[in-house]
Structures are given as structure tokens and as C-alpha cells.
Amino acid sequence: MSKRQANRSVVIGTIGADAHMIGGWVLEKAFRAAGFTVAFLGAVVPQQEFINAAIEIDADAILVSSMYGMGVLDCEGLRQKCIEAGLDDIILYAGGTVAAPLEIEKNWPEVERRFEELGFDRVFPNTCTAEGAVAALKADLGIVD
Amino acid sequence: MSKRQANRSVVIGTIGADAHMIGGWVLEKAFRAAGFTVAFLGAVVPQQEFINAAIEIDADAILVSSMYGMGVLDCEGLRQKCIEAGLDDIILYAGGTVAAPLEIEKNWPEVERRFEELGFDRVFPNTCTAEGAVAALKADLGIVD
Amino acid sequence: MDKQVKNVRLSDDRFFKIRREEVLPQWETGRQIEDLDECVAAAKELSEGKNYARRFMEARDKGVQLLTPQFGRTLTEYMIEGLTHVETEGGLAPDGMWIIFSDSYTRKLDFAKAAAGIERSRREGMSMLNGWPIVNFGVEEARRIRRASQVPMTLNSTDEDGRLSSEIALAAGWNGANTRSLQECISHCRDIPLEEEIRINQYESRLAAIYTERGVPICTHNCCNCTGYDTPGYRAFVVVSQSLLGAEQGIKYMFLEHGLNMSLIQDVALIKTSERLCREYCARFGYGDVDFFTGGYPYLGAWPPRLEEAHAMIAWNAAIAILAGCTTAILKSEDEAFATPTKEGMAGSVRLARHLQKVAWGQTLPDCEELRTEEAMIELEVRTLMEKCLDAGDGDMAVGLCLGVEAGWIDTMFSPWRHNKGRVLVMRDAQGAVRYWDPGDVPLPREVKEYHLEKLAGRAKKEGRELDFQMVTADLQFASILPGT
Amino acid sequence: MDKQVKNVRLSDDRFFKIRREEVLPQWETGRQIEDLDECVAAAKELSEGKNYARRFMEARDKGVQLLTPQFGRTLTEYMIEGLTHVETEGGLAPDGMWIIFSDSYTRKLDFAKAAAGIERSRREGMSMLNGWPIVNFGVEEARRIRRASQVPMTLNSTDEDGRLSSEIALAAGWNGANTRSLQECISHCRDIPLEEEIRINQYESRLAAIYTERGVPICTHNCCNCTGYDTPGYRAFVVVSQSLLGAEQGIKYMFLEHGLNMSLIQDVALIKTSERLCREYCARFGYGDVDFFTGGYPYLGAWPPRLEEAHAMIAWNAAIAILAGCTTAILKSEDEAFATPTKEGMAGSVRLARHLQKVAWGQTLPDCEELRTEEAMIELEVRTLMEKCLDAGDGDMAVGLCLGVEAGWIDTMFSPWRHNKGRVLVMRDAQGAVRYWDPGDVPLPREVKEYHLEKLAGRAKKEGRELDFQMVTADLQFASILPGT
Numbered sequence A, B: 001m002s003k004r005q006a007n008r009s010v011v012i013g014t015i016g017a018d019a020h021m022i023g024g025w026v027l028e029k030a031f032r033a034a035g036f037t038v039a040f041l042g043a044v045v046p047q048q049e050f051i052n053a054a055i056e057i058d059a060d061a062i063l064v065s066s067m068y069g070m071g072v073l074d075c076e077g078l079r080q081k082c083i084e085a086g087l088d089d090i091i092l093y094a095g096g097t098v099a100a101p102l103e104i105e106k107n108w109p110e111v112e113r114r115f116e117e118l119g120f121d122r123v124f125p126n127t128c129t130a131e132g133a134v135a136a137l138k139a140d141l142g143i144v145d
Numbered sequence C, D: 001m002d003k004q005v006k007n008v009r010l011s012d013d014r015f016f017k018i019r020r021e022e023v024l025p026q027w028e029t030g031r032q033i034e035d036l037d038e039c040v041a042a043a044k045e046l047s048e049g050k051n052y053a054r055r056f057m058e059a060r061d062k063g064v065q066l067l068t069p070q071f072g073r074t075l076t077e078y079m080i081e082g083l084t085h086v087e088t089e090g091g092l093a094p095d096g097m098w099i100i101f102s103d104s105y106t107r108k109l110d111f112a113k114a115a116a117g118i119e120r121s122r123r124e125g126m127s128m129l130n131g132w133p134i135v136n137f138g139v140e141e142a143r144r145i146r147r148a149s150q151v152p153m154t155l156n157s158t159d160e161d162g163r164l165s166s167e168i169a170l171a172a173g174w175n176g177a178n179t180r181s182l183q184e185c186i187s188h189c190r191d192i193p194l195e196e197e198i199r200i201n202q203y204e205s206r207l208a209a210i211y212t213e214r215g216v217p218i219c220t221h222n223c224c225n226c227t228g229y230d231t232p233g234y235r236a237f238v239v240v241s242q243s244l245l246g247a248e249q250g251i252k253y254m255f256l257e258h259g260l261n262m263s264l265i266q267d268v269a270l271i272k273t274s275e276r277l278c279r280e281y282c283a284r285f286g287y288g289d290v291d292f293f294t295g296g297y298p299y300l301g302a303w304p305p306r307l308e309e310a311h312a313m314i315a316w317n318a319a320i321a322i323l324a325g326c327t328t329a330i331l332k333s334e335d336e337a338f339a340t341p342t343k344e345g346m347a348g349s350v351r352l353a354r355h356l357q358k359v360a361w362g363q364t365l366p367d368c369e370e371l372r373t374e375e376a377m378i379e380l381e382v383r384t385l386m387e388k389c390l391d392a393g394d395g396d397m398a399v400g401l402c403l404g405v406e407a408g409w410i411d412t413m414f415s416p417w418r419h420n421k422g423r424v425l426v427m428r429d430a431q432g433a434v435r436y437w438d439p440g441d442v443p444l445p446r447e448v449k450e451y452h453l454e455k456l457a458g459r460a461k462k463e464g465r466e467l468d469f470q471m472v473t474a475d476l477q478f479a480s481i482l483p484g485t
């Protein structure tokens, strides 16, 4: 999937007005343990900060956590901003509890459809473990240890 | 419904090998309080005992409690036995948790169909209160106090 | 004191004579288990790694609390399907065990009716009996079920005479039996004299002991479900008195199955006191090597007919078993108010209770004044009854029990058994504890009597009305009536 | 000690100036509530018979425990439909009350985004915001909701600045507001200095007091949900310190909302200790007439994604609130792991918890050694922190709080707030109690520190391994991971 040389580096943070950061914290520990450089931005992170951090560490991927239910709204436009910033092929993941209505959250194909439309490469439910996230990114980056 | 002069008397008991008697006990108290003569037979009562008691007190009705799930089986033949004993028009009620399989118990029209087939006048789920049972019998006997 | 029965171990001669002449001939499948050596050998092999008593010991040593769901459907296929479902989907294995229900015809030895029920179930494609008719199916089918399950199993075929059922169950590698006598009469019987019931059960207890002596430890259930509406003093007395009967026959592992009244502190007090007194009385009579395990049996009164309320009941009953530090929590299901439990319902209960255990982290109710008082009251009542029995029976518990029931100083409410006087009146107090409103002829120590009445006065005060009979009736359905109905 | 903020009551002048210049202009709907007299009059009428504080008092007097479900959807129609459903189908009325969620854009004063969310919800026919955007809808819609519900209501719009939200809520006859400061920064903020947060909240507290003084009693939430993973010592400190800030502004009714860690004894100890210390500190500073009510807020960590496990959580959290004798039990629902609660989910929770209350008969955890020890440890920690703050702040709690956070001797784990040092490390012990593994710069009395470490050593021993960082991480998800996954 990735067209570039993997750099083993990720940006992790919780987007928008979302204050949840425990999931991101767990992810940070796991990615560091897996040998990644991590820019961990905490919570309540505006889109632009993700991009700035990605440029700064030359990130392979941005891992957007969204827990509070408005991820479908907060993630709009991120892919475009990435492209504008020259991060054309950066991998975008979203994860958490990304939709406030149960109708959507329990209809996972619909969640996937929406995030694909938003230009994300993958989206994860909150049952995804940190190890699962690491494994997925490694696979997408073609990293075999 | 009743073709005879109501006598305000009932037989109450739990049929077959069924040892549950608290429901019957509650019914007994309620029918006595409502001015009925009650022959309370307790639990583990064979069909014939119901009939003997009904004859003895010249009962308007036999109230068969069946809790342990095999009421559909235990009640077979009671109507015939009544008829043979000359209790042609005696009212027969069944009540409790009359069927072991949830498929039947949660499909009340099916329970009703089966008890109608067995010659019962009414069948009650275990959410029926003692007062409800008294009211039903009074109605069927045409008793208005 | 002209009782035939005595609390004396059955001789081997007597045991095998009864076995041959009385028990195995009860139904044709008795023939399959004539060779007791073969049975023991098969049981040993079949329950290897799934032994009931050993699992209890292991769990206690590791500080793990087990879960015990209950299940029973007419046909063997339904059984295997159900057990497998609960063990895998419900996550019962490995920290669980089974209580398997037989049906009520089987329990009354009416095997012809059970046969008709099997037939009928096949025809209707549904389970028309309220349990699995173990005697009709016989030992090979029971072994098939044993093989299909990953966890220890015991049979609940409680009624007058469970001897043939237990023979088949033990021969199939299910490793539980029953230490019953008063419990059964009170719960399920109508006419049988207690003497006869004790005699019958001496056989079952001895059977369990023989398996144990031959290398297949059997753990019997010594239970106090009674009418489902008994004071903890009565319940504990039933358990303690039965422990002496079972121990005399050589039982080494006893599971004390305590019917819960859903009154947290009183239930915990019941569980602690009855275990303590079982140990004490057994030791006093020289049965020093009996080991006891404890369990909470979910409320035996009317359950609510809706999912969330039923889940509240499952949770609260499990919470009491957890807080009492029981070896296992027995489970009812969301189907309780309706019909025999489904596999889905039981799997749900296991999930719920397992998660509760997880989030409760094994915390137990700490020792405290209130608990001590309840324990003391139960203990006083039990001691009074036990001593009175032993006195009346000249040191023989079996004799004393019979005399006590006859005289009515052993008594409870709501039994279908005609030998029970039923003169006591029982009611809940303001905190839901079960009290004697009228102890009838039960020789309650004055202190206990006053304590109960004082507690009931608290309820009258709280509700601003005199105690009355309506309260007794309302208590019976307090947990089953949904709000707004 | 050059802090701008002081724990001093806002003058009316200052209050109304802020109201006019800072609060009402935050969004156009502010204009609708310019006339405070009209607002108070309307609130009085609308909450007649449904007053939040009065309902608490009444319930306490009658010995009834209330239930408090939570709900918030984007559109007013969804709100009314949901409240009605839970009140009738769930049986919430009459012994219940509501916490209504606003959405997170509203909480961050991003009303433009909230407007877009409303639009989007209409278009999609679904609730796309995680709560009801009270500011965008304004006071008349809030009054419509008030009229539709039969029970008292309060707003949860917790974040930096809830002033305009609370203005609208109070003017609509919802009678709750928040006594917040440290709680909010720790839970929801990123950058705001504590001084500023305290200043903002002095306004909200004063507003609640003004309504109260004018005849509409307002009960504020003083809460310690914090990060959801805090020691009870920290939680109690947050509540006690905030009580002084709120009381100074004239608040007379405070609801102490305690985030539960699901450790029975420790949680009960938290609830008892924090109420006791709130009363004591308030009295010491001359706020003798503040009344306190208590509630348990269900576990604020990861929930399990399946019905039965979620029901176990609902039951256990409610059981803790019951056993602690709380005035109300706040409820989460089976939807917790997935999305904002549905009306069906919340109705189910109400049923479950109500039935649990019924079968628990109001029993509470008796006083006992273990409870006393936990209480003593929490009390020591809180006193140490309180005194240190008062010392540093020269008797001014607001100043002391700010200095403590700055210096890092007030500290917790996992806050998104950058002013929190986050040097402490917290972990569960063998009984699930939350302990300091590393207290960082928190000045724990030696006794407390040793107690925590000793308890953690118990866990290491039980699990047969050294304490490690993996345990910290695993603890975060201990209640959400289903067996076999």
C-alpha cells in the first residue's frame, strides 16, 4: 500500500474537542515498544497539529483517536489538508468510538464506508487492541521483523 | 357460561408430581376472602383427588395449578374424568408455568389452544394475581357482589 | 423412641442387598450397572480431570470462585447441545461445573410417564419434560453426556428417592450425589415418613462413600432450599443435621448448598454459620475428616418476568455468593419466571456472573457487628434444635430429627409435606431479613425470638402500620411483580 | 502567591457585569435570558414539584434511594421521546431524576460546529452530536423539554466554561449546575490555567446561589470523575476542595458525585469520607448551612461490549451506591462501550437498578475495621492536601489549589490537561482497590504511602510476579475485555 520507504514513525492523538486520551496513551506505549518513533499529541488536538507533527517527524502514518462520538464530523477534511501539506501518501487510521449514534456504531460496514469516503485507510472499533493496531500498521507498511 | 346455580365453591391444588404449593396457598386465601368455600388440596395431587373433592363440596370450579412445566401432560384426561364423574359443567381453570419449553410458554395463544383442546375453560400465566383469578371466576359464574 | 431408623452406617451386606433387590430393579436400565467395579472404573476414567470434589479443592486452593449453571432438557441431543453452548459461548469452562436436572417424573420414579414424555418430546420437537430423564436413558447415554462436557457434573434429581438416578450418574462419571433427608421431604414430598426418607438416603450417601473409598471422590450436595421461604436458622439446622447423617455413611466431601433469601448480611451469616457448625458437629461425632465447600443457591421465590429485572436478581444473588466467599455461585437464568432454562439464558447468566466476579475482585463482606449478631442468632437457633434432637434421640440424630418433626418443634412454612406442621409464620423485616413472626412450636431461645420480633417491629414502624397477614402474602411476590403492574 | 483569583464571593456588580459582557454574548440565544427576574420566575413555575434539591431532601427523609439515568441526543424531538420512554417504560418516575448531556462542541463553546451538527443530524435522521446542544436551541426549547419530563433535571455540560449552558438550563427550570474547577481541568481541558477555570466557575456557582436566594433551590454537582482512574484520596480531595469554592459563592445544596472505581469497600469509604470532610471543612470556614447529597457515578473506565457483561457492571456499580447509602445511583447503560446511550438502553438500566434496590431492601455496608482503615487512609491524604493548600494559599483554597497543581503536589494520571504533571502511577491491588504505585510529588503521609505499597505487594505476591508497567496498562482494560478474546 505505502509507496514510500517506511520510517517507523507515527503521530498519535485524539482529534477535535475530544478529551479522551487513555486509548492514545496505550497506543503510544505499544508503538514505542514496537520500535516506532511516536509523536504523541494527547487529546483535544486540532487537525493542523496532526499535520505539523507528521511533517516534523516525517511520519508514515497518522493515528487519529476519536472516542466521544463525533469522529465522523471531526475527521472531515483531514485527508485534503494532508495533501495540501504534501503528505500525499501518508497513511490515515481512525479508531475508537467514532460515531455517536448506535445505529452507525453497530453497523460497522457503514462506519468503514464513511471513513473510506473521508480518505482514511482504515478505521478500528474500540475492541481493537494496541497490539492489533501495531500489527495492522506494520502490515500496511510492509514491515516484517 | 355456567349453566348451574353458582355455589361459591372451588377446589384448588397442584396437579401431578408437582410439589409447588405457594401459588395455590395464595389462591386459597384470596378465594376464602372473597367468600368462597375452598377445598385446598396442597401439592402433588392426582386427578382423581380433584374430582373427589369437587363432588364433596359440590364445587363450581376446579383450579388446577401446575408450576413445574408438565401441566400440558398432567392435565390430559381431567375433563373426561369430570364428565365420567357427572361433573359435566364444572369449570376447569389451569394456571402457573404450565409448559416446560420456553417456546410454548412465550407463545401464549399456543398455550391457550392446547388447554382449550384439553377441555379447560381458561388458562392463566403466572403473572396472574390471585385477585385476578377471583375476578375471572366470579365473572364466569355470573357472580356480581 | 421406637424409630426403626438409626444414624448408623449401612453394612456392605445390607447395602448390596438393597442395591440388588430394591434399587436396580426400579427400572430396566438398572441392569446396565450391576457390576459396581466396572462402574467405578468407568467413572474414574470418565471424570479424570473433571472430578467434582477435586475441582472444588483446587479452586479453593487457588482462590478462584467457580460458577455452577443448571440445565436439563428431555433429549440427550438437547443436553449435549446445551452444555456445549454454555461451556463455550457462555465461557463456563474451565472455572465451572454443572448441575444437571432430571425431570420430575423421574424424581417420583414414574419412569413410564418419563418414557411418554420422551416420546412426546420427539414428536413435538421440543423438550416436554422439565429435565433429563436419566433413568430412562441409562448409563451409556449419561456417559455420552459426560464425555461431551469439559467440566465436572452433578445431578439434581432431588425428591424422595434418587438412588437409581444417582447410581447411574455416578457410574457415568458425574461425581455428585445428595445428602438429603429433611430437605427433600420439605421441598418435594407429600406422604413419605421421614424415617423412610432417611433410610433411602442412607443408601445414596453410602453409595457416594463407596465410590470415594474406591478412588473416585464424590462430593454430595447437602442442601437447604427447603420451601424457598425458610428462616436462616431453619436452613442452617437442616444442613447441619444432614451433615451428621451423611458423614456417618462415610461421605468425605460435602457441598453445602444454601438457598439464599437475598438478604445480604443474613445470607452471609447463614453460609458462614452453617459451615462452621457442620465442621463442629461432625468433629464432635468423630467425623473429623469431612471437607466442606459452600455455594449460594439463587433465591427460591417468585422471579420477575423480564430480562433486566431477572439480570438484577442474577447479579444480586451472585454478589451475595461472592461476598460470602462461597466456593461456587449457582446460577438461575433470565428464563426463571417462565420455563426451564434455555441454553442461551444460562450462557447469559454465566457471562453476567463471571463479569461480576471479575469486577468484584474477590472482595468479601468483612467481619462486623451486624454480621456477628446474625451469626449468633442463627447459631443459637441451630444449637438449640440440634441439642434437642440429640437429646430426644439419645444421641442419635436420625431419631431426633424424626421426633422433632413429629412433635412440630422442627417446623417451617409452605411445605407440601403433610408431616410438617406448618405452624410457623415467617415474614421479612425492614431490611429484608427473614424472621419468625410466629415461631409456632419451634423452641426458639427467648433471645432469638425477641430479636426476630424486634426486627419485625422495625418494619411495622417503617411502614407505619401493624404487621398483618397481607404482608406475609405480599412478601411472597415482592421480587416478581414488575413496577406499574 | 501572585494569583489573581481568590476564594471570595463575587459581588453582584461584578456578577452582572460578567453576565452582560462575557456570558450572554457568547451566542445569540443569550439574549433570550437577559431578564434574570423573568428567568427565575419561569424556573420556579416550571420546576414546581420537580425541584432537584427538594427532591433530594424528600428522598433522604423518606429513606428512598433515587435513580439518575443520563441522556443526550441532538434534536429536541429525540430528547422528549427519550425522556418519556425512560420515565414510563423504564419506570423512572417518580423516584428518579435526569442528568442531561450537552454535546462536546457546546461544552467547548464551539456553537458553530454544534449548529452544523444539528443540521447534519436533521439531514441524516440520526443524532450526530453526543448530546443536546442547549445553547444553540436556547431557553424555550429547554423549557419544552422541562415540561415534557415528570422528574427533576440537571445539565451535564462539563468542560471549561459551562456558564451560558447553565444560565439557559436554570432559566428553563432545570435545577442543577456545577461546582467545578480542578475536576473540569483534569477531565476535559487542555490549556486553560486553573486560575481562569476557577474564575469562570465562581460565576456559575454564584448564579446557582442567586437562583437559590430567589426561591428556586439549585443543587450543584461537585464531582470527582476526573480521569476515571484516580485514587480515592485524590477524588475526595477534589470534592472537598471544590466544596469550599462553591460554598463561598453561596451554594446551599451540593450533590457529591463520586466516580466509582468498582472497589466496594474503597468506594464506600470514598463516599463516606468525602461527605464527612465536606461538612467539616465547610463548617470550619463558616459555611455551616450547606446540605450535601451523595451519588455514585458508574465506573469511568473501559466498559465491556456485550449485554450481560454490561449488565453486570450496571448492577455492581448500583450495588456499591446502594451499599454506600447514596441519595441516588447514577446510571450508565448497556450501550456504554459503543456510543451515546439509547433510550432503550437507559430504560433497561433503570429497570435493572430499580429491581436491585428492591431486592437489596436498603441494606448498607455495615461499619467495620476494613472500612475504617480505608476511610482513615483517604482522610489522611485529603487532610494533608487540604492543609497544604490552605497553608500555601494563606488560608485561601483557590490560591492553594493553583499553587499545588503548579508545584505538582496535586497530581493524577492520564489527564489531557497540560498543567497536570502526571507523575503519579496508579495501579490496582489484589482486591481491586486503586493504589499509588508511585505517588510522584504528592505529599502522601508516610503511613498512607506504606499502606498503598503494602497492598500492592499483596498483589505481586498473589500473582507471583513483580509489579510492572504492564499491570498498569492491563488494569485500564480489565473490565472491558471479554473472556476468550
Ligand code: B12
Binding pocket: A017, A018, A019, A020, A021, A022, A023, A024, A026, A027, A063, A064, A065, A066, A067, A068, A069, A070, A093, A094, A095, A096, A097, A098, A099, A100, A101, A124, A125, A126, A127, A128, A129, A130, A133, D101, D103, D104, D107, D130, D131, D159, D187, D188, D225, D226, D227, D228, D299, D300, D301, D302, D303, D304, D335, D336, D337, D338, D339, D340, D341, D414, D415, D416, D476, D477, D480
Ligand atoms: C474513560 C472515559 C472518559 C474519561 C476520559 C479520561 C481520559 N483522560 O481519557 C472522562 C471521564 C474524562 C470522559 C469524558 C467524556 N466522555 Co467518555 N468515556 C470513557 C470510557 C468509559 C472509557 C474510554 C477509555 O479510556 N477506554 C480505555 C482505553 C484504553 O480504550 P480506548 O480508548 O477504547 O482505546 C483503545 C482502542 O479503542 C484503540 N484505539 C483508540 N483510538 C484508536 C485510534 C486508532 C487509529 C487505532 C488503530 C486504535 C485506537 O486502542 C486502544 C487500546 O486498546 C468510554 C466508554 C467505554 N469505551 O467504555 C466513554 C465514552 C468514550 N465517553 C463518552 C462521552 C460522550 C464523554 C463525555 C462527552 C461525557 C459524557 N457525555 O459522557 C466526556 C467527553 C468530553 C470531551 N470533551 O471529550 C462516550 C462517547 C459516545 C460516542 N462515541 O458516541 C463514551 C463511548 C461513553 C458513552 N457510551 O456514552 N470519558
Ligand code: B12
Binding pocket: B017, B018, B019, B020, B021, B022, B023, B024, B026, B027, B063, B064, B065, B066, B067, B068, B069, B070, B093, B094, B095, B096, B097, B098, B099, B100, B101, B124, B125, B126, B127, B128, B129, B130, B133, C101, C103, C104, C107, C130, C131, C159, C187, C188, C225, C226, C227, C228, C299, C300, C301, C302, C303, C304, C335, C336, C337, C338, C339, C340, C341, C414, C415, C416, C476, C477, C480
Ligand atoms: C418456589 C419455587 C420452588 C419451591 C417450591 C416451594 C413450594 N412449597 O411451593 C421448590 C424449591 C421446592 C421448587 C422445586 C422445584 N422447582 Co420450582 N420454582 C419455584 C419458583 C422460584 C417460584 C414459584 C412460586 O412459589 N411463586 C410464588 C407464587 C405465589 O406464585 P405462583 O406459584 O406463580 O402462583 C401465582 C400465579 O401463578 C397464579 N396461579 C398459580 N396457579 C394457578 C392456577 C390457577 C387456576 C389460577 C387461576 C392461577 C394460578 O396464582 C398465584 C398467585 O399470584 C418458580 C420460578 C418462578 N416462578 O419464579 C420455580 C419453578 C416453578 N420451578 C421449576 C422446577 C423445574 C422445579 C423443580 C423440578 C426443580 C428444578 N429443576 O428447578 C422442583 C420441582 C419438584 C416437583 N416435584 O415439583 C420450574 C418449572 C419449569 C417449567 N415450568 O418449565 C420453575 C418455573 C423455575 C424454572 N424456570 O426452572 N421450586
